[in-house]
Amino acid sequence: xxxxxxxxxxxxxxxxxxxxxxIDLIVEAFGAVGEIDAAYRAAAQRFVTVLDELCSELxxxxxxxRSGGPRVSGVIARRMVAAVAPYGDWxxxxxxxxxxxxxxxxxxxxxxxxxxxxxxxxxxxxxxALHLGPGERFxxxxxxxxxxxxxxxxxxxxxxxxxxxxxxxxxRGRSFSLGIADAVTVLxxxxxxxxxxxxxxxxxxxLPGHAGxxxxxxxxxxxxxxxxxxxVTQEVGELSDEDVCAALHAGLMVARMLASEGLIHSxxxxxxxxxxxxxxxxxxxxALKFDQLVDKPYPIVNLGSxxxxxxxxxxxxxxxxxxxxxx
Amino acid sequence: xxxxxxxRCDACPVLCYIxxxxxxxxxxxxxDNGQLVRIDPHVVLDRALTRxxxxxxxxxxxxxxxxxxxxxxxxxITAIGAGTTYPDYxxxxxxxxxxVEGVDxxxxxxxxxxxxxxxxxxxxxxxxxxxxxxxxxxxxxxxGHVTTGEYGSQMLSLGGVRHLTGGSRREGTVTxxxxxxxxxxxxxxxxxxxxxxxxxxxxxxxxVDGVQEERMRVGCGSATIGMFAxxxxxxxxxxxxxxxxxxxxxxxxxxGKLLGVRETGIKMKGHRSTPGRYFRVAEPGTAWGGTNIExxxxxxxxxxxxxxxxxxxxxxxxxxxxxxxYYELDEALRPVEKELPSSxxxxxxxxxxxxxxxxxxxxxxxxxxxxxxxxxTENPVRLTxxxxxxxTRITCGGAPVYVWPGGGITFMVDVSRMPEHAxxxxxTPALVAPxxxxxxxxxxxxxxxxxxxxxxxxxxxxxxxxxxxxxxxNNPWPLSSTKSxxxxx
Numbered sequence: 001x002x003x004x005x006x007x008x009x010x011x012x013x014x015x016x017x018x019x020x021x022x023i024d025l026i027v028e029a030f031g032a033v034g035e036i037d038a039a040y041r042a043a044a045q046r047f048v049t050v051l052d053e054l055c056s057e058l059x060x061x062x063x064x065x066r067s068g069g070p071r072v073s074g075v076i077a078r079r080m081v082a083a084v085a086p087y088g089d090w091x092x093x094x095x096x097x098x099x100x101x102x103x104x105x106x107x108x109x110x111x112x113x114x115x116x117x118x119x120x121x122x123x124x125x126x127x128x129a130l131h132l133g134p135g136e137r138f139x140x141x142x143x144x145x146x147x148x149x150x151x152x153x154x155x156x157x158x159x160x161x162x163x164x165x166x167x168x169x170x171x172r173g174r175s176f177s178l179g180i181a182d183a184v185t186v187l188x189x190x191x192x193x194x195x196x197x198x199x200x201x202x203x204x205x206x207l208p209g210h211a212g213x214x215x216x217x218x219x220x221x222x223x224x225x226x227x228x229x230x231x232v233t234q235e236v237g238e239l240s241d242e243d244v245c246a247a248l249h250a251g252l253m254v255a256r257m258l259a260s261e262g263l264i265h266s267x268x269x270x271x272x273x274x275x276x277x278x279x280x281x282x283x284x285x286x287a288l289k290f291d292q293l294v295d296k297p298y299p300i301v302n303l304g305s306x307x308x309x310x311x312x313x314x315x316x317x318x319x320x321x322x323x324x325x326x327x
Numbered sequence: 328x329x330x331x332x333x334x335r336c337d338a339c340p341v342l343c344y345i346x347x348x349x350x351x352x353x354x355x356x357x358x359d360n361g362q363l364v365r366i367d368p369h370v371v372l373d374r375a376l377t378r379x380x381x382x383x384x385x386x387x388x389x390x391x392x393x394x395x396x397x398x399x400x401x402x403x404i405t406a407i408g409a410g411t412t413y414p415d416y417x418x419x420x421x422x423x424x425x426x427v428e429g430v431d432x433x434x435x436x437x438x439x440x441x442x443x444x445x446x447x448x449x450x451x452x453x454x455x456x457x458x459x460x461x462x463x464x465x466x467x468x469x470x471g472h473v474t475t476g477e478y479g480s481q482m483l484s485l486g487g488v489r490h491l492t493g494g495s496r497r498e499g500t501v502t503x504x505x506x507x508x509x510x511x512x513x514x515x516x517x518x519x520x521x522x523x524x525x526x527x528x529x530x531x532x533x534x535v536d537g538v539q540e541e542r543m544r545v546g547c548g549s550a551t552i553g554m555f556a557x558x559x560x561x562x563x564x565x566x567x568x569x570x571x572x573x574x575x576x577x578x579x580x581x582x583g584k585l586l587g588v589r590e591t592g593i594k595m596k597g598h599r600s601t602p603g604r605y606f607r608v609a610e611p612g613t614a615w616g617g618t619n620i621e622x623x624x625x626x627x628x629x630x631x632x633x634x635x636x637x638x639x640x641x642x643x644x645x646x647x648x649x650x651x652x653y654y655e656l657d658e659a660l661r662p663v664e665k666e667l668p669s670s671x672x673x674x675x676x677x678x679x680x681x682x683x684x685x686x687x688x689x690x691x692x693x694x695x696x697x698x699x700x701x702x703x704t705e706n707p708v709r710l711t712x713x714x715x716x717x718x719t720r721i722t723c724g725g726a727p728v729y730v731w732p733g734g735g736i737t738f739m740v741d742v743s744r745m746p747e748h749a750x751x752x753x754x755t756p757a758l759v760a761p762x763x764x765x766x767x768x769x770x771x772x773x774x775x776x777x778x779x780x781x782x783x784x785x786x787x788x789x790x791x792x793x794x795x796x797x798x799x800x801n802n803p804w805p806l807s808s809t810k811s812x813x814x815x816x
Contacts, residue, residue, distance in 0.1 A: 021339025022353035055340040174352075222352075223333045223344040273754075 005051070007044045016040050020051045023103055026123045027111070030136075035115040042114030043107050043122075050076065050103060061095045062226035064088065070095075076102045083192035086263055087200055092178075094226040100127035101167050101195030108191075122191075125174060127167040127198075129191035132159040140166055157187070163265050165191035169198035170270075176218050176225060176232035180247055181205035183270045184255075187279075188263065197264045205251030205269055212237025239272055248276045255279070334358050422780045431768035432806060433781055435703045442757040444693035445486025446509050447739070449477065450525065450533045451685035452540045453572065453617065456481045457522020464518045468501035469494070473519055479543045483517070483527075485509070491756055503756035509689045510742045510750040510758070529689035530743045540685035544646035545678050548575035548616065549604045551646055554681075556582035558674045563640045565591040569608065569626065570646045571617035579603035592634025592660075593641075596626045616645035623652055630660045642671055648678030688741065691723070691750075693760055695736040703764055709774040710764065711736055719766040722805045724749040725798065744802050765805060 005020040016027040025047070029039040053074040054061070060070040061077055065088030072081055072095075079102040080095035087093045104122040108129040111120055120131040121138065130138060137158035157163050168185045171177035177199075184202040188194035207213060214235035218227035221234075239247070248271050255267040259279040266279030333344040336351045343351035345358040357364050422435050450456065456473065457463075463471045463483055471485030490502040508515045514528040526534035533540050545551055548570030556577060559566050566577035577583040578591045580603030597608035608626040609618040620626060623643040630639070637658050644651040653671065654662035667675070700707035713719040714736055721728050721736065726744035731737040742749075751759035772778055798804065 021341050022351070024353075052340055055342075058341070221346060221349055223346065 005048045007047065009040075016043060018043065018047045018107070020047065023051055024125055025104065025107060027107060028121055029111055029115070029117045030119040031115065031117040035117055039111035039115040039117055039120065042110050046110040047107060050106065053077070054099065054103075061099070062224075063094060065093050065095060076106050079105060079192050083190075083196040086261070087196065091200060091203070092230065093196065093200060096226045097175075097199040098192040098196040100124040101129065101165060101191035101193070104129035104191045105165070124191075127191055127195045128165070130157065130164045130166070132157065132164070134159050161265070162189055163187040164189060165194035167191060167194035167198040169195075169202035171202070171233035171236070175199075176221070176227055178203040178227075178230060178232060179206040179251070180213060180233055180236045181251060181269060181271055184251065184267060185270075186267045187265045189265070193263060197258050197267070201251050201255045201258070201267055201269065204254040205247050205271060207239075207243055207247045207250075210239075210243065212239065244272045244274050247271055248274060252276045252278060332361070334361060334363060336363055338363075422777060422782065433766055433768050433771040433776065434805075435764040435771075435776075437699065437702050437762060438751070438759050439693065439695055439699045439762045440753055440755070440757050440759055441693040442491055442755060443488050444491075444506070444691065444758050444760070445471070445484065446506055446742075447474075447690045447692060448483040448485060448509065448527055449688045449690075450481045450483065450527060451479055451543045451683070451687070452481060452533055452535055453479060453544065454481075454523065454535050454540075456525055456535065457519030461520040461522060464520070465505040465515060466501050468498045470498075470502045470505045470517075473522070485517075486758075499756045503752050503758065506691075506758055507750055507752050510691050510760075511748060512689075512742060527687045527689075529687060531687060532685045533687050542647050542649075542679075542682040543685050544570070544616070545648070545681040546646065547573040548646055549573045549580065551575060551644075551678065552577050552580045552603065553582045555674055555678065556580070556586055556588075558677070559642070559671070560586045560588065562668070562670045562674075563642045564589065565593055565639065566642045566644065567593070567595070567623070567627075568644055568646060569616040569618060569620060569623055569650070571609075571611050572606075573600065574605040574608045574616070574626070576603045576605070590634050591639060591641075592631030594628035594631060596628060615650045616647070623650070624654075624662060627662070630656065632660060635660045642667075642675075644675055644678065646678070647682045648675050648680075651675045688743070690739045691742050691758075691760065692737065692739045693758070695721075695738070695762065699762070700736070703777075704771075704775045705777070706775040713766060713770065713774050714764075718770045719764050720805070722763045722765065724761045725763070725805050726802050744799055746799075763805065 005018070007019075008017050009015070010017050010026075014028060016025075016029075018025040018027060027040070027043055029036045031039075054076060057072045057074055057077045060072050061080060063070055065081070065084040067085070067089060070081060072078055076099075077095065080098040083098035083102065084093045084095050101124070104124040104127055108120060108122045108131055111117065111122075112131050117131060118133040119136045119138065122129045128140070132138065135158075137156060139156050157166075165188045166185065167188075168183050169175070169177060170181045170183040171179065172182065179202045181202040184198050184205065186194045186198040186201065188197055213233060214237070215231035216234045217229050218225040218232045219229055221232065225232075248269055251269045255264070255269065255276075255278040258264045259266065264279060266277065269276040269278070333346045336343045336345055336356050338351075338356050339353070341352055343353075343356075345351045345356070345363070347358045347360060350357040422433060459473050459475060461473050462469045463473060463485060470490055471483055471487070474482045474484045476482060486502055486506045491499050494502075505515055505517075509527065509529060512529045514526050514531070516524060516526050518524045523536050525536075546554060548568035551568040551570070552566065552575035555566075559577060564578075566575075568575040574595070574597065576593060576595060578588045578593065583603065595605050595608060597605040600606050609620045611617060611619065614620050615623055635656060637656055637660065639656040639660075641654040641656070641662055642651065643654070651667065653665050653667040655665050657663050700710045704710050710719065711734070714721060714730055721730060721738055723738070723740040724745035726740050728738040728740045731739065745761075749761055753759060766774075768781070771781075
């Protein structure tokens with residue numbers, strides 16, 4: 001039995017919910033009423049074929065990235081391959097690491113081509129593509145762990161900054177991770193790039209050989225996982241302060257490298273309540289800032305909306321906070 | 328690629344192979360013991376006659392009419408996964424109206440964050456687990472203490488605000504994890520200072536120092552004599568009930584005397600406490616009646632020749648009925664084992680039947696604080712009064728609760744009556760537990776409820792994202808009439 005693409009407005013009447021198989025998008029456009037309407041119609045029309053397009057090339061997209069990359073034909077698939085291409089030479093990654101961001105970008109692009117919008121976002125389970133017209137901005141909350149909803153920081157993004165993509169990765173999220181980060185949130189030019197980079201950095205936050213970390217072959221958990229025989233993190237036991245610093249440092253090195261190569265703008269690495277931040281230059285600091293809310297954990301539910309629909313579709317699966325507040 | 332036990336999900340073209348207990352890429356479809364099921368965060372309890380699988384398979388949604396006349400909504404929204412508005416002073420996430428027997432009823436559904444909470448654990452065992460008030464540790468951290476023993480069981484009091492937030496960060500985290508696991512009906516290893524290490528899991532037998540407890544004894548050996556003396560009278564001349572605590576002897580016991588059981592000249596080892604009651608007939612162990620006895624005759628001395636007689640019938644049995652042997656004395660007054668007569672096998676079976684399985688039981692205890700109550704009404708104390716006056720019923724994931732008398736709303740709930748995965752936690756650390764307040768719409772208005780936020784049940788049931796469960800048939804239906812509600816208290 002197939003239960004295919006669902007397209008509907010959420011109860012608040014503002015946001016569009018697009019759902020098909022593992023893809024779950026929350027979309028919101030801002031602008032004139034007619035423009036929003038046109039954008040949503042275009043998004044819905046584009047969305048219904050997305051999953052089939054991806055599935056038709058799924059075996060190729062599950063292959064490890066290498067220079068040149070597999071020749072795929074779909075526009076989203078090509079974007080996925082391009083996003084992971086910079087990493088294939090020195091680490092393990094497959095185009096699937098960028099699928100959420102690539103889908104978000106595609107829907108966002110469809111909307112901005114179809115209509116004139118002041119702002120818009122497409123949130124694919126925490127991997128977010130943004131559109132910011134002149135003078136516009138978004139505030140994005142960051143959630144440490146999907147199973148313990150509490151904000152550890154917020155980032156303000158405005159139109160003068162180049163960031164149009166946000167992604168979060170961690171071992172507690174929906175996808176498997178090779179590392180032990182609770183959450184790595186990345187700001188990059190585009191969502192697919194952010195998605196790939198967050199995966200790579202989260203994999204690097206690690207303590208190889210640490211006895212307290214339980215790792216299981218990905219294949220034993222999900223027989224068709226693109227990670228195959230690689231060991232994915234299932235449980236992280238007690239870590240000393242030194243352990244936490246060492247693991248974060250390993251991730252920090254990678255994040256700095258990616259920032260210096262221009263692959264990301266900034267990253268926030270979170271492990272056991274400790275945060276490391278990369279890529280904030282003094283001149284960026286005022287505009288592009290992770291406001292740390294460390295040691296002030298408080299539960300957030302229905303953040304940004306009183307709608308029950310939101311808690312119905314998003315809460316336990318998204319790694320980053322799913323909602324965006326206009327700032 | 329496909330593993331033997333993985334199933335292929337055909338809900339979408341990704342066609343995931345899903346291993347048992349795992350979900351597919353979407354996190355919405357899962358392999359539940361070989362069956363493809365849909366799982367979603369928000370739990371809706373469907374009233375059904377049988378419990379069956381806790382998650383309704385998505386292909387089998389049609390429900391047969393059970394033939395009964397419907398007296399109230401057959402669906403109750405639990406607070407599991409509802410979220411909370413804490414610490415905001417604003418209405419609870421879900422305030423739902425439905426009509427029950429013609430009366431409009433409101434259920435306020437929220438998840439409470441409980442720093443003031445803990446569990447009371449009852450462990451059915453006669454074994455000494457550790458001295459009263461001694462500290463109970465999990466992963467080396469103090470998480471509670473041994474409290475006063477109860478009949479046939481040892482009691483632990485775990486959690487509470489001092490362990491959760493009053494000690495070190497690690498003590499709080501470990502306490503929170505211990506409580507969560509116990510409430511989730513997972514096994515937890517606890518070590519008692521100067522005592523035993525015990526594995527506790529709600530609804531399962533305790534494992535004390537590596538040995539699983541099977542049954543609670545029916546009573547001590549002496550009590551067993553008292554209970555069964557009448558059933559033995561006339562069918563056997565002497566009965567010894569072997570017990571590590573007090574071994575009973577029928578002919579010497581008060582119960583035997585009352586019935587006029589003749590003296591048999593039996594001579595026991597061990598220390599006689601009062602007539603027919605013996606301490607320390609052997610060492611503790613895992614054989615007969617919690618002793619180390621393999622041959623029950625080893626606790627007897629030779630029968631007194633002047634009193635005993637040839638063909639004297641002797642039954643020896645343990646306090647659980649698991650061990651028994653039947654003897655008759657020969658001409659030299661020596662016991663010779665014989666087959667148990669059918670007239671006695673019934674009483675041995677009865678002892679066994681009266682031994683309940685040894686279990687660990689876990690009651691969650693929490694207090695609903697000001698801000699949680701504020702999510703229900705603008706005037707929180709009125710909610711307390713309304714609960715006191717039995718106008719408002721509290722349920723925890725749809726399960727009945729006992730509300731402790733006195734101030735505040737402090738309640739206890741048997742975690743085994745709640746749906747699975749009903750609890751969560753926040754890093755404060757504190758436990759997150761579902762809580763539902765059900766009352767008449769008119770009463771809700773009177774206590775200052777958020778009438779603007781009341782919405783009909785139907786609006787919640789539409790659409791996606793609901794986890795439908797069959798109601799636990801042992802629980803009273805949360806929306807049944809107030810009369811049964813009061814009797815529940």
